[in-house]
Amino acid sequence: MTPPLDAIFREMIFLFFFTEIWARKYREGELMIEKVLEFRKDVDRQNRLIEEKQEDIIREIAKLKDNEEQSAELAEHIRTLREELNKKKEMALANKKANKEKLKELQKSAALFKNRLGLEIRKLRGDKLQFVFRCINPKDLEEPFSCIIYFNEEGEYQLEGCDPPLECIAEYERKIRETKNFSALLANLRKSFAALCTQVK
Known part of the structure; x- marks a missing residue:
């Protein structure tokens, strides 16, 4: 017995709708799979980017x-240099102060030397002193004989500008640096100038 047409028709409609639903679900499933695959790709890409960023951060x-x-290290080096510079400044200031003290002592003695020994002491620029000897040449007691004396940067005696020139000036400079005997230096300068006067005769 053949089923009635209505039943067949209903079954066909049911199958059609079922097939449509199934096809739609299948398409939705495929879309879902595509989205999942895209999502996985995005996740993989994001993971790679995160790894790269982490490597950048580590670097x-x-x-x-x-x-x-x-x-x-640089700060330590700068600190060391500053300490050395400060020490050098302190040493330079100490030397300068010591030189000024020595200069004051020499200036105090100037009047005494001028009056008793015919010695005049003139202060020049740069903390230099010019020692002018007189009463050396018997023919002209006012004839000046001079030498410039000062302290160099190391705080040592320096002699220059002798007039008339003396050949023994380097030797006198060496002796005064060794002995610090300033009176002996002045006496030797006077003797050397006096010797020049006798040679002229």
């Missing part, structure tokens, strides 16, 4: 550590 951290170490 930057390493650079920062290197920079911090270099900065610390």
